[in-house]
Amino acid sequence: MGRAPCCDKANVKKGPWAPEEDAKLKAYIEQYGTGNNWIALPQKIGLKRCGKSCRLRWLNYLRPNIKHGGFSEEEDNIICSLYISIGSRWSIIAAxxxxxxxxxxxxxxxxxxxxxxxxRRKESSSNTSSMGERKDTANNGLEDNSYSPALSNSALERLQLHMQLQSLQKPFSFYNNPGLWPKLHPLQEKIMIQSLQSMNQSSPTALWQGQNIDLYEPPTAAMAQEDLGKMSMPNVNELENSFIIGNNNPADGIEQSNAGREVSGFQAELDDFLNNKTVAFVPQEDQITEFDCFQEMNGSKDDSVIWWSNDFETKSASSNSWDSTSVLQSEQMCQDYGLGYNM
DNA sequence: AACGGCGTCAACCGCAGACTA
DNA sequence: ATAGTCTGCGGTTGACGCCGT
Known part of the structure; x- marks a missing residue:
């Protein structure tokens, strides 16, 4: 059974809002409030707009104390940290x-x-290029992998960001060191990727749960092999918990302080990233040979190394990576986070 | 001056969950 | 219990402006 449309689309104006429309909407809401019914609101004030459109206009533009543009470095840091930690939960981040x-x-x-x-991957790829490995210097960014034209996969982005940070912190950790990765035939790689893809489509949460990866304690090669054998991905909840600070649970005193150090260390890395202070991870020569198997996987060696197949169709992964409990944790985390960063 | 490519951002769309009758 | 309605959210689109050729 189909859903009833929220409004009569034929009689609804679309596109940019006129100043008069803004004025009408603003004046009404400031005087009467939204009345808890956005659908009815446009009729009340004689606007030929969809209720949803009114709501969006109010929330994103007309509402008092809205800031536009001019993001500060601190805001950058917060957004990046939270994105890596909780993904594309924009409303939580915005909060x-x-x-x-x-x-x-x-x-x-x-x-x-x-x-x-x-x-920054671009930079590191350029470095690779200067070492004579690359043929193509254009469009060597993350989004240019032949597997995926678009990078809408926040989970993958987060992994990549996470790995970049790890590469700075522990350049020889498993995730940075393809030499520790099991050698697979390109065909096997593809099958693995397809499996991941189907797993992710059928049960986005399953992909992320049940496996441990500590943000700052990379798994041993054996563990990693096991991980790959299970075709698992890092546990985001685990990752997320790495950012929980100042939880004020006396029983966790030691761990809390450790967590605090981890976060501050992380923050330093992030600052470095944002300020371009650190040198991007440059693969060592012996590592580059390992990269080749991934490049070959893509049928070319012309691009930067893409660790993960970007071919995942994880449209839902970002929003379904964890259950509501985790979201609540995230919200708590955000508050704690605020304290931890002296916001 | 005209054109095309690209980046930005406001707005739209569709889905999921909460709520209500 | 269930169907309908509303809200909130995240992904995507399209208009617009800037810039290089």
Whole structure:
């Protein structure tokens, strides 16, 4: 059974809002409030707009104390940290940044921050190029893998960011060192990727749960082999917990303080990233040979190494990576996070 | 000046969950 | 219990402006 449309689309105006429309909407809401019924609101004030459109306009633009543009470095850090930690939960992230809307943050991430962070891969690839490995210097960014034209997969992005951070912290950790990865035939790789893809489609949470990866304690090679054997991915909850700080649970005193150190260390890394202070991870010569198997997997050696297949169709992974409990944890975490970072 | 490519951002769309009758 | 409605959210789209050729 289909869903009833929220409004009569034929009689609804679309596109940019006119100043008069803004004025009408703003004046009404400021005087009467939304009345808890966005659908009825446009009729009440004689606007030929969909209720949802009114809501969006109010929340993203007309609402008082909205800030547009001009994101500070501190805000950058918060967005990046939270994105890596909780994914594309823009509303939660926005809640930590007063005056910012989820839409704004989402746009800012997609158009700038993502490039700022992931674009560093470009640098490292260029370095590789200078070592005579690359043939193509154009479009060597993350999104250019032949497997995937678009990078909408926040989970993968987060993994990659996570790995970048790890590469800085522990350059020889498993995830940075393809030499520790099991050698697979390109065909096997593809099958693995397809399996991951289907797993992720059928049960997005299953992919992430049940496996441990500590953000700062990389698994041993044996563990890693086992991980890969199970075709698992890092446990995001685990990852997420690595960021929980200041939980004020006396029983966890020691762990808390450790967590605090981890986070501050992480924050330092992030700062470095954002400020371009650190040198991007440059694979060692022996590692580069290992990279080749992944490049061959893509049928070419012309691009930067993409660790993961970007071919995952994880449209839902980002939003379904954890259950509501985790979301609540995230919200708690966000509060703690705020304390931890002296916001 | 005209054109095309690209980046940005406001707005739309569709889904999922909460709520209500 | 169930169907309908509303809200909130995240992904995507399209208009617009800037810039290089």
């Amino acid at each position: 930590q940044l007063p005056g910012r809307t989820d839409n704004d943050i989402k746009n800012y991430w997609n158009t700038r921050l993502k490039k700022k962070l992931l674009g």
